[in-house]
Amino acid sequence: MDKIKFVIVGSGWRSLYYVRVAKALPEIFELCAMYCRTEEKAQKIAEEHLIHTTTSIEECESYKPDFVVVVVNKASIAEVSMEWMRRGFTVLCETPAAMDVETLNKLWDMHNQGYKLVVAEQYTSYPEYSALLKVVDRNIIGEPDCLNISLAHEYHGASLMRALLNVTPDIDFTVSAKTYQFPTTETLTRYDSYKDGRIADKKRTVATFEFANGKVALYDFDSEQYRSPIRKNTLKLQGSRGEIIDRTVYYLDDNNESIISEIRVEKRGIETEYENPNLHYIEEVTDVHFEDDRVYTPEFGLCGLAQDETAVASLMKRTAEYSRGYTAEPYPLKDALQDAYMAILLREADASQSEVSSAKQAWHEL
Numbered sequence: 001m002d003k004i005k006f007v008i009v010g011s012g013w014r015s016l017y018y019v020r021v022a023k024a025l026p027e028i029f030e031l032c033a034m035y036c037r038t039e040e041k042a043q044k045i046a047e048e049h050l051i052h053t054t055t056s057i058e059e060c061e062s063y064k065p066d067f068v069v070v071v072v073n074k075a076s077i078a079e080v081s082m083e084w085m086r087r088g089f090t091v092l093c094e095t096p097a098a099m100d101v102e103t104l105n106k107l108w109d110m111h112n113q114g115y116k117l118v119v120a121e122q123y124t125s126y127p128e129y130s131a132l133l134k135v136v137d138r139n140i141i142g143e144p145d146c147l148n149i150s151l152a153h154e155y156h157g158a159s160l161m162r163a164l165l166n167v168t169p170d171i172d173f174t175v176s177a178k179t180y181q182f183p184t185t186e187t188l189t190r191y192d193s194y195k196d197g198r199i200a201d202k203k204r205t206v207a208t209f210e211f212a213n214g215k216v217a218l219y220d221f222d223s224e225q226y227r228s229p230i231r232k233n234t235l236k237l238q239g240s241r242g243e244i245i246d247r248t249v250y251y252l253d254d255n256n257e258s259i260i261s262e263i264r265v266e267k268r269g270i271e272t273e274y275e276n277p278n279l280h281y282i283e284e285v286t287d288v289h290f291e292d293d294r295v296y297t298p299e300f301g302l303c304g305l306a307q308d309e310t311a312v313a314s315l316m317k318r319t320a321e322y323s324r325g326y327t328a329e330p331y332p333l334k335d336a337l338q339d340a341y342m343a344i345l346l347r348e349a350d351a352s353q354s355e356v357s358s359a360k361q362a363w364h365e366l
Contacts, residue, residue: 142239
């Protein structure tokens with residue numbers, strides 16, 4: 001393809017992921033501009049990150065980008081996405097698709113009218129998790145039926161749950177949940193690293209999703225988990241012929257002999273020029289192997305991107321292909337809407353301290 005052109009609407013923390021992708025892969029992506037609401041913010045971002053910024057919507061439109069990245073606050077993201085779709089652009093929006101069911105259905109209506117929206121649900125495209133899904137697809141542990149997952153929150157967690165358990169968006173479910181508070185030593189935020197041993201109460205939400213096809217997901221997420229070195233991401237996926245615990249696979253072979261194999265994730269460490277403690281040192285996945293097979297190969301070669309940005313880059317490329325009419329949508333909108341819907345019901349169950357049941361929505365019609 002020709003170079004992929006895009007515009008970013010929004011200037012917060014997540015918007016800079018797309019900036020880093022464009023800088024790492026300049027032969028593939030061209031960031032035309034970042035749209036900011038004020039001249040002051042536009043000038044600050046331009047100086048700090050050496051990119052072109054603007055406060056003009058008309059200028060953004062004039063670039064005729066392949067897609068517009070909408071990365072604003074959660075409460076506004078759906079409305080801003082719809083605004084740019086109505087302007088005639090394919091939109092790649094940050095998660096969640098929306099915060100309420102009525103708006104989720106509006107987005108589905110626009111999809112049926114031909115508007116193009118891709119929600120940047122990146123977790124299943126992480127090198128490590130995409131490789132894990134390939135191992136699960138081999139059916140060596142049998143059909144997965146029970147998952148304990150402590151990896152990602154709300155809609156991200158929902159996406160991984162459904163992918164690992166092979167649960168389609170139309171399957172009904174119930175959810176019960178409760179949030180606890182525990183004293184936890186603070187270590188790392190988006191911008192700062194703490195070494196003074198300070199302790200604060202942090203929230204941990206525990207939930208049970210029971211699906212109508214008999215599958216179960218036990219969800220457990222701590223508010224410190226994304227960055228804290230003392231809060232490990234972990235999962236256990238079970239099927240009739242084995243289970244996967246993190247990167248270790250326990251299964252029966254064709255002779256019903258027990259086998260233990262590792263999913264081997266190879267990484268290289270990179271020291272960057274960023275002062276932010278989250279970005280100063282990153283690890284790039286170079287290969288993932290399972291037994292004799294390579295189950296992940298870097299799509300863009302080695303380009304100095306961490307797993308999150310690598311997943312985002314893949315979604316950006318496939319969104320451009322979708323926008324140009326070459327392929328289907330990279331992350332089906334019905335999946336993204338279901339992820340957001342599961343997060344909504346999770347919050348409802350937590351707030352009410354009672355089991356909540358799903359109801360049929362427009363995007364459930366297959």
